Amino acid sequence: MAPKTLYEKLWDTHVVRTDPDGTALLYIDRHLLHEVTSPQAFEGLRLAGRRPWRPGANLATADHNVPTRERAAGIPDPVSRLQVETLERNCREFAIPEFGMHDRRQGIVHVIGPEQGLTLPGMTLVCGDSHTSTHGALGALAFGIGTSEVEHVLATQCLIQKRARTLRVQVDGTLAPGVTAKDLILAIIGEMGTAGGTGHAIEFAGEAVRRLSVEGRMTLCNMAIEAGARAGFVAVDETTLDYVRGRAYAPKGELWERAAASWRRLHSDPGARFDREVRLRGDAVEPQVTWGTSPEMVVSVRAAVPDPEAEADPVKAAGMRRALEYMDLTPGTPIQQIAIDKVFIGSCTNSRIEDLREAAAVLRGGRVAASVKQALVVPGSGPVKAQAEAEGLDRVFEQAGFEWREPGCSMCLAMNADRLEPGERCASTSNRNFEGRQGAGGRTHLVSPAMAAAAALAGRFVDVRTLGD
Amino acid sequence: MSVEPFDISTAIVCPLDRANVDTDAIIPKQFLKRIERTGFGPNLFDEWRYLDRGEPGQDCATRPRNPDFVLNDPRYQGASILLTRENFGCGSSREHAPWALLDYGFKVIVAPSFADIFFNNCFKNGILPIVLDETVIDELFSKATRERPLEMRVDLECQRLVLDDGTEIPFEVDPFRKQCLLEGLDDIGLTLRHEAEIRAYERRRREEAPWLFQDLAE
Numbered sequence: 251m252a253p254k255t256l257y258e259k260l261w262d263t264h265v266v267r268t269d270p271d272g273t274a275l276l277y278i279d280r281h282l283l284h285e286v287t288s289p290q291a292f293e294g295l296r297l298a299g300r301r302p303w304r305p306g307a308n309l310a311t312a313d314h315n316v317p318t319r320e321r322a323a324g325i326p327d328p329v330s331r332l333q334v335e336t337l338e339r340n341c342r343e344f345a346i347p348e349f350g351m352h353d354r355r356q357g358i359v360h361v362i363g364p365e366q367g368l369t370l371p372g373m374t375l376v377c378g379d380s381h382t383s384t385h386g387a388l389g390a391l392a393f394g395i396g397t398s399e400v401e402h403v404l405a406t407q408c409l410i411q412k413r414a415r416t417l418r419v420q421v422d423g424t425l426a427p428g429v430t431a432k433d434l435i436l437a438i439i440g441e442m443g444t445a446g447g448t449g450h451a452i453e454f455a456g457e458a459v460r461r462l463s464v465e466g467r468m469t470l471c472n473m474a475i476e477a478g479a480r481a482g483f484v485a486v487d488e489t490t491l492d493y494v495r496g497r498a499y500a501p502k503g504e505l506w507e508r509a510a511a512s513w514r515r516l517h518s519d520p521g522a523r524f525d526r527e528v529r530l531r532g533d534a535v536e537p538q539v540t541w542g543t544s545p546e547m548v549v550s551v552r553a554a555v556p557d558p559e560a561e562a563d564p565v566k567a568a569g570m571r572r573a574l575e576y577m578d579l580t581p582g583t584p585i586q587q588i589a590i591d592k593v594f595i596g597s598c599t600n601s602r603i604e605d606l607r608e609a610a611a612v613l614r615g616g617r618v619a620a621s622v623k624q625a626l627v628v629p630g631s632g633p634v635k636a637q638a639e640a641e642g643l644d645r646v647f648e649q650a651g652f653e654w655r656e657p658g659c660s661m662c663l664a665m666n667a668d669r670l671e672p673g674e675r676c677a678s679t680s681n682r683n684f685e686g687r688q689g690a691g692g693r694t695h696l697v698s699p700a701m702a703a704a705a706a707l708a709g710r711f712v713d714v715r716t717l718g719d
Numbered sequence: 720m721s722v723e724p725f726d727i728s729t730a731i732v733c734p735l736d737r738a739n740v741d742t743d744a745i746i747p748k749q750f751l752k753r754i755e756r757t758g759f760g761p762n763l764f765d766e767w768r769y770l771d772r773g774e775p776g777q778d779c780a781t782r783p784r785n786p787d788f789v790l791n792d793p794r795y796q797g798a799s800i801l802l803t804r805e806n807f808g809c810g811s812s813r814e815h816a817p818w819a820l821l822d823y824g825f826k827v828i829v830a831p832s833f834a835d836i837f838f839n840n841c842f843k844n845g846i847l848p849i850v851l852d853e854t855v856i857d858e859l860f861s862k863a864t865r866e867r868p869l870e871m872r873v874d875l876e877c878q879r880l881v882l883d884d885g886t887e888i889p890f891e892v893d894p895f896r897k898q899c900l901l902e903g904l905d906d907i908g909l910t911l912r913h914e915a916e917i918r919a920y921e922r923r924r925r926e927e928a929p930w931l932f933q934d935l936a937e
């Protein structure tokens with residue numbers, strides 16, 4: 251048999267049928283739903299008189315709109331409340347399992363999937379959310395879809411798809427101490443550009459990737475979409491199996507043995523051909539900070555804000571000028587001289603227990619700078635929050651001057667009350683620095699949790715590796 | 720969901736000269752709380768289009784407009800073709816973005832490249848995204864920004880754009896998607912025609928990988 255890439259293995263095992271032009275019907279094993287992208291899909295089912303194909307293959311949760319404090323009091327904003335209640339009503343009507351806002355397992359959809367064992371290696375998994383690529387960290391084919399497709403999956407358990415091109419991003423060597431998966435993915439996006447992966451499914455490989463924990467791999471795959479790719483994934487290894495074993499919805503006993511045996515084959519075969527390959531050196535990656543309004547506008551913390559005059563491509567240069575104006579930055583300013591107003595640690599990129607541990611390790615014994623108006627930690631899920639509290643991390647954060655909140659998307663997209671005011675500058679562990687993303691007029695700099703914590707202490711960006719020097 | 724068949728005769732081209740326009744810019748998040756598919760048009764490009772801060776429920780007709788933003792230029796009123804730059808529609812998967820474009824009146828978007836999910840979402844809503852060469856796009860921008868706006872006819876059947884000066888520009892479109900657009904097909908209905916095949920697949924997979932069929936409702 252010809253050697254296959256991991257993508258081809260995942261694809262081939264899920265094709266129900268293929269038309270002569272290559273359009274395939276792809277079977278979807280797991281479908282996750284949230285309140286923002288699902289109401290119109292359920293409404294579509296209702297209008298057409300259709301029922302879900304396999305209700306028990308779906309799981310819904312409310313995450314985008316939920317308040318991150320005083321949750322017992324409910325949602326004060328009536329429009330948000332209606333959306334969350336609509337999800338509950340739809341789940342009841344269509345028999346879709348749901349972790350409601352008050353369930354202790356509730357959290358950001360991309361955090362709870364892997365955490366509960368709802369995401370398994372070898373699956374196809376979709377959700378009406380672009381960061382669904384996160385779940386690829388477990389060796390699954392996972393990607394974001396639109397609301398029409400949410401309806402399509404509900405009604406048929408399938409999607410109409412065409413095979414993507416394959417791209418291997420190979421990271422040789424190991425990441426230096428103080429450099430995290432977040433820095434690596436920002437560096438990759440800086441290298442490839444936000445459209446660099448368009449039309450491709452990315453397999454992250456190489457020594458630096460193998461050495462990452464599954465949580466780090468999730469951070470990496472989470473932002474595959476920011477490189478333009480629809481899906482990102484990592485081959486299954488013992489690290490993956492150790493992560494999945496014992497999770498609430500993971501197979502047990504004899505079924506586990508069978509599953510694990512089949513999952514061990516989920517890697518690209520030696521000699522498999524990719525449509526494209528990108529290679530970079532992991533040990534050359536430094537802590538990253540974005541300076542603009544697109545994740546590709548990123549540099550090392552030791553660098554300076556770049557100059558559009560030095561950019562040859564006129565469309566790019568115009569984009570840089572607009573970004574600098576929006577961000578209120580001058581070319582040539584050292585990144586470490588940029589002062590911040592707020593800090594946000596959270597989002598499906600960086601709100602898992604390891605992220606919180608990394609940030610807390612930097613903060614321990616320190617105080618958030620007086621110039622910082624607000625510093626927030628929003629754990630990714632109920633279990634992450636409980637685990638952090640059991641380890642005393644909540645105390646570390648609070649003693650340093652951070653607010654410790656309830657799980658949800660929060661200031662990642664500011665659909666709830668947590669947001670930046672116009673002109674405010676934020677060190678954020680989320681994944682998008684678009685104009686207005688964290689609040690109209692807000693200025694976002696994407697960084698790792700450790701770098702966000704370091705910035706909180708200093709009131710400006712600093713190289714976390716030199717903190718305490 | 721079924722969509723209306725694609726139908727566009729001669730239309731004005733609105734030039735939005737920006738690369739990497741993301742879906743947050745197309746429709747900011749505070750407007751995603753609606754549970755309907757319609758009514759997003761007045762808030763299309765909200766942060767660029769108006770000078771005040773947009774909130775759901777405002778009467779947009781009375782809000783101060785940004786005179787420098789192309790949608791507010793008198794030349795482009797009634798435009799239903801959007802001309803833009805590379806990587807249009809990147810970012811969030813929100814289908815509210817094509818809903819907002821459609822609700823405003825855009826039925827065709829012409830760009831050098833699109834983000835994948837957005838591209839797909841367009842077809843699902845009867846919007847035709849057309850990919851053209853960078854040089855052709857540059858040409859169109861120079862024509863569209865003159866005193867008299869550019870008008871063109873979109874001939875989906877023959878896959879060509881016919882400009883008001885008679886120039887013809889061919890474009891590519893996936894045959895299945897073209898058919899869906901022309902006939903306004905309901906793709907769920909199409910998939911359900913293969914019900915027996917889906918069931919057969921499920922039976923086979925249940926044997927091979929039973930752990931994938933655990934019922935979460937139980």
Ligand code: SF4
Pocket residue numbers: 313314358359360379381597598599658659662663680681
């Ligand atoms: S945390 Fe942010 S990026 Fe992730 S799902 Fe929520 S809103 Fe989307």
